[in-house]
Amino acid sequence: MSHEYYRRGxxxxxxxxxxxxxxxxxxxxQQLLIWGIDFVEDFLFNAEFTNEKVSVAMIGFGLFMIALGFRKNEQKR
Known part of the structure; x- marks a missing residue:
């Protein structure tokens, strides 16, 4: 493979x-299947530190990492 092709992502x-x-x-x-959408919404929007908030933060961090993976990298010559 030549140096012109970079496997982005x-x-x-x-x-x-x-x-x-x-x-x-x-x-x-899993939480939606066990508890249902009403309880998950309550856990997501209350003032306590819950598992659902950690899951949303994990998805956000994952999307950030994917965006970092698709940035354009310059190869050194």
Missing amino acids: RNWFTAIGVLFCIMGGIVLI
């Missing part, structure tokens, strides 16, 4: 970002 930033998004999504789906 195929690096560890993207992999870690996808991992965080999947893990946060699994926890949110």
